[in-house]
Amino acid sequence: MYNQAGTGSPTIINKRTPMFGFVPVSGATILLVDDDGSGFRSWWDDYSEWFKSALADAGYIFSYWDTYEAGPPSPGDLAPYSIVIWFTGDDFLTTLPPYERTTISSYLSAGKKLFITGQDIGYYLNEYVRYSVFAPSSDAISWYNTWLKAGYVFDAINEEIDDNGLLGVLALAGINGDPISDPSGDPSPDNEMMLVIWDGDGADNQYFADGILPLGGSTAIFNYLDEEGDLFTLDGVPIAGGIRFPSPVPAPSTPYRLVYLSFGFEAISDAGTRAELIDEIIKFLNTGS
Ligand SMILES: [Ca+2]
Numbered sequence: 371m372y373n374q375a376g377t378g379s380p381t382i383i384n385k386r387t388p389m390f391g392f393v394p395v396s397g398a399t400i401l402l403v404d405d406d407g408s409g410f411r412s413w414w415d416d417y418s419e420w421f422k423s424a425l426a427d428a429g430y431i432f433s434y435w436d437t438y439e440a441g442p443p444s445p446g447d448l449a450p451y452s453i454v455i456w457f458t459g460d461d462f463l464t465t466l467p468p469y470e471r472t473t474i475s476s477y478l479s480a481g482k483k484l485f486i487t488g489q490d491i492g493y494y495l496n497e498y499v500r501y502s503v504f505a506p507s508s509d510a511i512s513w514y515n516t517w518l519k520a521g522y523v524f525d526a527i528n529e530e531i532d533d534n535g536l537l538g539v540l541a542l543a544g545i546n547g548d549p550i551s552d553p554s555g556d557p558s559p560d561n562e563m564m565l566v567i568w569d570g571d572g573a574d575n576q577y578f579a580d581g582i583l584p585l586g587g588s589t590a591i592f593n594y595l596d597e598e599g600d601l602f603t604l605d606g607v608p609i610a611g612g613i614r615f616p617s618p619v620p621a622p623s624t625p626y627r628l629v630y631l632s633f634g635f636e637a638i639s640d641a642g643t644r645a646e647l648i649d650e651i652i653k654f655l656n657t658g659s
């Protein structure tokens with residue numbers, strides 16, 4: 371690396387990284403897009419290590435793109451990859467501006483696969499851009515509904531009260547029979563993945579985990595729990611923290627595949643679960659099951 375004095379070894383560095391913030395890996399079919407805004411705002415942390423470790427632990431190779439250093443990727447930058455993993459961390463101000471939405475929807479239009487995760491993607495597109503003079507955007511909600519196949523319910527699960535008068539908590543239950551969140555394939559309803567998104571060796575950053583509902587052909591893969599460990603419901607409907615598209619599986623006519631977590635994957639409280647879940651997500655994106 372260059373040091374403060376400007377000395378160092380630019381020749382070696384340039385061989386490894388043709389441009390700052392983009393680290394291509396030969397043969398990689400996955401592109402990890404770090405869009406958490408770290409570096410842009412001093413109070414936003416970098417969560418890339420949780421993703422890099424989970425992918426490495428699950429045995430995947432991937433290229434890496436940091437939007438802060440390399441700028442936002444263009445559709446052409448994503449096109450060589452069959453799967454894009456895009457995370458937004460704590461960013462709620464520049465989460466998915468119009469140019470990033472255009473890049474993502476053009477990528478999906480080409481029949482590609484996306485895993486996108488962040489606690490304020492729903493908040494940003496459904497609330498922030500409506501009221502902010504800095505990012506006015508009349509089509510943000512319809513883009514969200516159309517491309518991320520979700521309806522936005524609320525900004526922070528741990529501030530909401532359910533049908534039983536109980537607070538939501540930072541924990542989610544998988545869905546019996548789901549190819550991602552019930553990976554054992556056991557039809558009994560007591561062996562799905564359970565996610566705690568606080569403490570442990572996770573990022574511990576979920577102050578504003580969005581609540582969502584599946585929409586437009588998607589289905590829930592994780593639902594939030596309340597403080598007694600029951601499903602968090604509003605008017606009898608469980609509130610989701612993750613969806614997949616398409617549903618049912620398989621749906622060969624579906625133009626693209628998507629997994630959207632409305633909380634930050636980085637906060638899942640243990641490394642083994644993060645590796646298992648990212649593996650199940652990638653398998654679903656690759657095969658549809
Ligand atoms: Ca980062």
Ligand SMILES: [Ca+2]
Binds near residue numbers: 467
């Ligand atoms: Ca962004």
Ligand SMILES: [Ca+2]
Binds near residue numbers: 489490491493524525
């Ligand atoms: Ca939120």
Ligand SMILES: [Ca+2]
Binds near residue numbers: 546547557561
């Ligand atoms: Ca099961």
